[in-house]
Amino acid sequence: xxxxxxxxxxxxxxxxxxxxxxxxxxxxxxxxxxxxxxxxxxxxxxxxxxxxxxxxxxxxxxxxxxxxxxxxxxxxxxxxxxxxxxxxxxxxxxxxxxxxxxxxxxxxxxxxxxxxxxxxxxxxxxxxxxxxxxxxxxxxxxxxxxxxxxxxxxxxxxxxxxxxxxxxxxxxxxxxxxxxxxxxxxxxxxxxxxxxxxxxx
Numbered sequence: 109x110x111x112x113x114x115x116x117x118x119x120x121x122x123x124x125x126x127x128x129x130x131x132x133x134x135x136x137x138x139x140x141x142x143x144x145x146x147x148x149x150x151x152x153x154x155x156x157x158x159x160x161x162x163x164x165x166x167x168x169x170x171x172x173x174x175x176x177x178x179x180x181x182x183x184x185x186x187x188x189x190x191x192x193x194x195x196x197x198x199x200x201x202x203x204x205x206x207x208x209x210x211x212x213x214x215x216x217x218x219x220x221x222x223x224x225x226x227x228x229x230x231x232x233x234x235x236x237x238x239x240x241x242x243x244x245x246x247x248x249x250x251x252x253x254x255x256x257x258x259x260x261x262x263x264x265x266x267x268x269x270x271x272x273x274x275x276x277x278x279x280x281x282x283x284x285x286x287x288x289x290x291x292x293x294x295x296x297x298x299x300x301x302x303x304x305x306x307x308x309x
Contacts, residue, residue, distance in 0.1 A: 109235050109260070110152065110235070111152050111234070111237060112154070112228055112236055112237070113140075113143060113144045113147045113153070113155070113238075114156075114237070114238045114240075114254075115140050115154070115155070115192070115238075115239055115240050115267075116156075116213045116239070116240030116241070116250050117157065117158070117159060117240045117241045118136060118137055118156070118192050118240050118241055119158055119159065119185065119187065119189070120185050120186070121159075121179045122242065123241075127177065127185055128178045130241055133241050135269065136239060136241060136267045136268060137189050137191035137193075139239070139266045139293035140192065140239045140264060140293070143239070143297060144194060145195070146296075146301075148195045148197060148198070150305045152233075153227070153231035153233055154194065154197065154198045154199070155198070155199045155200070155201060155224060156188075156194065156198055156199070156201070157202075157213035157240070157246075158179070158200060158201075159186065160181045160203065160204050161177070161179055161204055162180070162181060162204065163180050165177075199218060200218065201216035201218050201227070202216055203215050207245075211248075212252075212253040213249075214253045214254070225257065228259075233259065234259065235261070236254050236259045236261050236262070237262045237296055238250060238261060238288075239263065239264035242270055242271055242276075243268040243269060243276040243279050244272065244276060244279050247263070247268050247279075248279050252283070255286055255288060260289075262289045262290070262291060263280065263283055265280065265293075266292050267293055268280075
C-alpha cells in the first residue's frame with residue numbers, strides 16, 4: 109500500500125507564544141519529523157500544508173474581520189518551528205482561503221497551482237498518515253475530507269495538539285468512529301517497517 113505523510117499547520121503562530129497559540133504545540137514537530145523521515149526513506153510522498161495569508165485579508169482585525177492576523181505570508185509566524193525537520197523532497201502546499209470556507213488542507217495548492225489531491229494522486233497515495241495543529245479544526249477537517257475521498261487515514265496521536273485538550277480527545281474519538289486509525293508515532297514507524305514500506309540500507 110502506498111503511504112503518504114500529510115503535516116498540517118505546524119507553524120510558529122500555532123505554537124507557544126504565537127498569534128493563535130496552542131500551548132506546547134511545538135511538541136508535535138519531533139514525532140511528525142520522525143514519521144515523515146521514515147516515509148521519505150521508503151520513497152513515499154511527504155506533503156506539508158501551511159497557512160499563508162495576506163496581511164490585509166478581509167477576515168483579519170482592521171480589515172473588516174474578527175481574527176487577529178496570523179500566519180501572514182513571509183513572516184516568522186508563518187514559518188515552521190526549528191524542530192520540524194523535512195527532506196528536500198517534501199512538497200509544500202499553501203492555504204490562503206478564508207477560514208470560514210473550511211479548514212481542510214485539501215483547499216491548499218502548491219506554487220504551480222496543483223491541489224493537494226492532485227499531488228496525492230500523482231504520488232499514488234492510498235493511505236495518509238496525518239498530524240498537525242490544531243486537532244479540533246484543521247486536523248479534524250483534513251482527516252474527514254481524506255476519508256470522504258476514499259483514503260485510509262492514520263492520525264499520529266503524539267503528532268496532534270488541541271487548544272482544549274478535552275475537546276482534542278473527543279475529536280480523536282470521533283475520527284476513530286468515522287474510520288480513521290489513531291496511533292503513536294513509534295507504532296506508526298514500526299507499522300511501516302513491518303509492512304516493508306521502509307527498508308534499512
